[in-house]
Amino acid sequence: MSKPVLFDLAGHGALAHGLATALGTEPGRIEQRRFPDGESYVRIDSPVAGRAVMLLAGLDRPDDKVLPLLFAAATARDLGAREVGLIAPYLAYMRQDARFRAVEGITSIYFARALSSAVDWLVTVDPHLHRRKSLAEIYSVPAVAMHAAPLLAEWIGGAVERPLLIGPDAESSQWVEAVARGAGAPSIVLEKQRRGDRAVDIAVPDIERWRDHTPVLVDDIVSTGRTMIETVRHLKRAGLRPPVCVAVHGVFAGDAYEALRAAGAARVITANTIHHDSNAIDVAPLIAEGVRTLTAGR
Ligand code: R5P
Secondary structure (H helix, E strand, O other): OOOOEEEEOOOOHHHHHHHHHHHOOEEOOEEEEEOOOOOEEEEEOOOOOOOEEEEEOOOOOOHHHHHHHHHHHHHHHHOOOOEEEEEEOOOOOOOOOOOOOOOOOOHHHHHHHHHHHHOOEEEEEOOOOOOOOOHHHOOOOOEEEEOOHHHHHHHHHHHOOOEEEEEOOHHHHHHHHHHHHHHOOOEEEOEEEEEEOOEEEEEOOOOHHHOOOEEEEEEEEEOOOHHHHHHHHHHHHOOOOOOEEEEEEEOOOOOHHHHHHHHOOOEEEEEOOOOOOOEEEOOHHHHHHHHHHHHOOO
16 A cells, blocks of 8 residues: 655644654645735645545644645545545644633634544644543544653653642643653642733742752643743742743744743743744654554554
């Protein structure tokens, strides 16, 4: 059987290369650009008829990327691809998972419907599952969520002396506790209250006993950075060492990265689910394992 074809829509060369090596895929050639009026053009230059196609898509700042992704998937299907799988290392639109005001749209559901109608399967890394337990609740195609906690734990274990893992809020406890177990390090979870898109309050309990540890803030996403920035400031005021900030997905809206460094983070580290200077943890082998699990026997 011919090799699967991997199209790198994310423009994330290193990750695409790692996946191609791990999965034995052939690189796909695709032309995507904008017409002068802003509409999208797509052309697939690699033969896909009868073959398995994988689309590697970056879905941070998703609104500009989703239509080209849907068109690429539709074109591959139209050209006879046997199946079209989506590798989305960062899965967008997972945080609006409920109606917080009576007339809001639950966009995580609408987004899931759109993707489920376009592809045959999905592999991602640590989607923001908070009020939902699994992707199957909103995605109607087979969807696998891989967990980066062991990779974060390995990085922390090798790079940080006497780490104390800190989760900024209850939602982060699932990641923090898993990473702490892997790193064999103690952990605490703080209390956060979000007052708006860019306003959060963090309550820090008595952390006197951890003064000789290096605080390591762990979260799934850094978006505006407010959660981590407020936590870094509180830890500083409490007299702890400058913390290391570790996240799976570095979305870094606006100047969030610079602001987090300026707030006093000793280091800011992310996995390469979104291409960024802070990438230090490679998820290619993890994603490849997810793809193999999902496609075995197909
Ligand atoms: C929320 O529950 C998440 O786990 C993160 O804490 C949050 O998304 C981070 O957002 P921001 O960087 O905008 O504070």
